[in-house]
Amino acid sequence: MPPRTTCWDLEPHTSAKHLILRRYLQAWLPIMTRWNGRVLYIDGFAGPGIYRTGEEGSPIIALKEAIHHTAQIRSQVVFLFIEADPARLEVLKQQIATLQVPSNFKVQCLLGRFDEHLTQVLDFVKEQKRNLAPTFAFVDPFGFSHTPFSLIKRLMQNDKCEVLITFMYEAINRFLSHPDQPANYDSLFGCQDWREASSVEDPQARKKFVHDLYLRQLQVSAAVTYVRSFEMIDPGNRTEYFLFFGTKSYDAVKKMKEAMWKADESGRFQFADTTDMNQSLLFGTTPDFNDLKSRIVSKFRGSQVTVDDVERFVVIETPYRETHFKQQVLKLMESATPPELRIITRTGQNRRGTFPSGTVIEVL
Template identity: 45%
Template sequence: MANTTSIIWPLEPHTEIKHIILRRYLNSWLPIISRYHGKIVYIDGFAGPGEYSFGQDGSPIIAIKAVLDHKFKLGAKIRMLFIEKEEDRCKFLKEKINKIQPPSNLDIEIVCEEFRNIIDSILKTVEENKKNLAPSFVFIDPFGFSGIPLGLIKRIMQNPSCEVLINFMYGDINRFLDLDDNEVHLTETFGTDEWKNAPKNDPNKRLEFLHDLYKKQLKSFSGANITFVNSFMMKNKSNQTSYFLFFGTNKIEGLEKMKEAMWRTDKSGNFEFSDATYRPFQGVLFEDKPRYSELKIIILEKFKGKTISSKKLGDFVVTETSFLRSHYKIPILRKMEKESPSQIQVSNRKRKGTYPDDSIIKFL
């Protein structure tokens, strides 16, 4: 982790990749959500100064440019709220954004305050008036693990068409897990004290336990009650896990677009990145390809001897595996159909070798 006591600091590779995922998702999210809603909101809860040591854009500028540079005209009224508690960074960000000429449909506000205080105030107003938040994307990217209680995330996600992208600071959590002073913060973050059961002597099992516990709490009814949750691991230059990006949405379309953004970043489908192996100027002889044989096994284990529509099969692939909707038709179904004897029977379609949503697949 870079020294973050100054106003600006160097951009690390894993942060650059995080921003690439963010920008790719916003490029998809903005036109989709603005097509159906007259007002949308983007919130960056830990905005920072908006710039790194060598002039690279920070997350607020990346989000603004996603609107300014979008190839489609975005008809919705877009409100961007940037929250930064450090006054010097907040001032730096204000000065930087004041140089930008936003279009008439883009409203930008910068607040020097704690994320949880501002969001709690917004949600209280909404809840007291018995209304809902406008469709919102909330980027929660703290330096530590305190100040992002699970209960607050649940309140955000109770509003229709809201989504969260959370930086779960595993490295800090793991380092300070056994300090008594952190007990309240950790229980607040996880929404339970089950974190106390994390294995102590096996680092890999500990990582798996804490990752899975947080994911479970994001999804469970007693936790944040989010329908779909996906994660992406970020490792530092020592190849140790720094954090996980957790994305949460209640819409399959959102999950699908975020997985596409993550797949473009890690074409192996492992959903991870390491500073230790990052070689931006080194060519790749053999690019990673999806492990189609693994997906075929998953599909057959679930559907062998059963019948399902192509649309529902695609939904299964998106929601229950690490793969994309584009991975199952040509690479798997077409090959299975060409086998002798054929491994599938397909009905309700016009042309062989195609698998439209309403076609019916029977796995033999």
């Protein structure tokens, strides 16, 4: 049950999310503000900005990241914090009042529902025949109502928009057969296919069905170029939620994966990359380079490819990072006896064990 009090205890699975948000914003803010005079940060389910024992909530985390960023941010950053509960919004305003917000940051605390406010913002931009500023939207509800897929789709039709959605699997799964809920599920998924989920008896298969349906809706119906999903697993091995990240930017995928690989070091929770539920992988402190090697070999064996193609494969189709494959995999394959890869052309100084961009390899 969602808490009824204005502030509540910070759960470990929430602090995991905050770590990821913080790390990702550290990367997003300087990149986006370098090339754009104005960017927008939306926290659609903002909360009070503080937990019961004083920890920061997501709006304060975002604001502080921007205020204290080492790269001085000169562009205008507009923060839209939307919160439906008046008492929580009041506490959030008090929290913000304690910060020294620079004059190029504009903070708006909006009382009401995420879907209503975001619709107004998008309608306004449309009426003005303008483009929405590059936007990062954090959609972090307690449950699953009032997060219509149609709105996420509309948001993502704008260039340079990114979204991080907490997909509350536990709650979603629990009410699948509830007679009062069909309209909410139709809205959440943007289609009626979820109805098949309640007849999937095996819990893992059902989880995969529900996850894959939402992933497919983002990829196909909303045409989001890159969608990645991450599963938050609690110490009892239960799925607390999935995080779905959607972007049109390849570099953003790299940054989000960096945030994920760094986030899971406390041991109080585990994150898994679940973009492909058949090949999901727990983030640990050390990547499993043997697994990465076998994924690269099965994809490219017998073909000649550039290392840039291999990098795109690693970043987009595996849970691993662009920093994981050259020294730890390709170099060992080149020096293996017999060699497991052959250099066709190497750019740069042609030093063994190096794989500059443009280098062509054959996976043997």
